[in-house]
Amino acid sequence: MTFCRSIASLLLSCTFALVPGAHAAGIIVHDARNRDVAVTDVARTVSIGGAITEILYALGLESRLVGVDTTSLYPPSALHDKPNVGYMRKISAEGVLGLNPSLILAIQGSGPPETMDILEAAKVPLVLVPETFSEDGLVEKIKLVGHAMGVDARAACLSAAVSADLAQLRALRAKVTKPVRVMFVMSLQNGRAMVAGHKTAADEIIQLAGAANAIDDYDGYKIIGDESIVAAKPDVVLSIERGKDSLQADAVYAHPGFALTPVAANKSFITMDGLYLLGFGPRTAAAARDLSVKLYPALANQGGSFTSALSATNCRQ
The missing domain is CATH 3.40.50.1980 (Nitrogenase molybdenum iron protein domain)
Structure with missing residues (x-):
């Protein structure tokens, strides 16, 4: 028994x-x-x-x-x-x-x-x-x-x-000598920009890419007016792809506030896939690297190669 x-x-x-x-x-x-x-x-x-x-x-x-x-x-x-x-x-x-x-x-x-x-x-x-x-x-x-x-x-x-x-990303970021000022704009609502401050995914990815957030006086997202945009002096506007609701470069360049900044003068507008850029998942380092090379094209020819350990590693078993 x-x-x-x-x-x-x-x-x-x-x-x-x-x-x-x-x-x-x-x-x-x-x-x-x-x-x-x-x-x-x-x-x-x-x-x-x-x-x-x-x-x-x-x-x-x-x-x-x-x-x-x-x-x-x-x-x-x-x-x-x-x-x-x-x-x-x-x-x-x-x-x-x-x-x-x-x-x-x-x-x-x-x-x-x-x-x-x-x-x-x-x-x-x-x-x-x-x-x-x-x-x-x-x-x-x-x-x-x-x-x-x-x-x-x-x-x-x-x-x-x-x-x-x-x-690898830190090594790439160390090559940046003069950080550009990036403003992450989620949307333009009735001509006013919804912009990312500190303690946001956008703020962190900008820093990971070796740039500076042009907004440094508040946390989270906030709608700001033309005067605040001009005062921030952004070099680049960064946004995410949202299908038909995506922010368009022409709308940024024609905006009264951005028209008075280097963004319009230099036609500096970058848009990337939202989850890739802001998701803070396993591909975040690669996303920050891609953003860094967009912001600093010379990095691609100055040791800017990025061989992802993630893509070469199988952690599925």
Whole structure:
């Protein structure tokens, strides 16, 4: 009888070990709310935040994803293959819970608050991933996501590759002798510019590229007038591609404020893919390098080559 019970116990333990995404002992994740979240099953994970989804794919965990949000644009197959739970700041609780998730990974700032409250009350483990716009913040984001999913070794591999890319970027940035002044403009609303200040992804990517944010007197995003634009003296306007809502170069050059700055005089306008530029996922170092070469074309011929460790490393197994 004891022998039979031992065999039964062994079979049960083996069966549990083979269940995709199951954590035998559970994992504790300390998240952005300064809370410890117990994760026991990642077989049905919902990802809210493009950077989180990108990390999960880079770690080879896409088979565990049962839903993503609309910012999950990379890889393109994510939004194409997985159910869509809406925009990260306007998530539908019903849409998420209807997927019967065993874990929800959401980037800090996801919402609205009432939706997050409902998800909390549903007793599904909800890990709020910190969104810190810095090199260290990016690496820690990868480690936290990997830890939550029970793949710390893969996360260490990905973190090392991203850290190597960031080191290359620092070497490239050191070649910049005179930082240009960049103004990130999200949009022009009734002729007024919505512009990024400090403590934003735009501010950090500008600095990572070896440039200076032309706005240095406030945090977050703010609509500013013509006088403030002229006073900031931007050399370059940076924006993101948003389809038909994308900011156009001609609109910037013709704007009364920008017309009195070097931006219009030098026709200096750069636009890049939004998730690539501002997502702070694994490709951030490459995005900052691409921006740096756009800002300083001479770098391409002065040791500006960038061989991504990320593209040469397989952290999916």
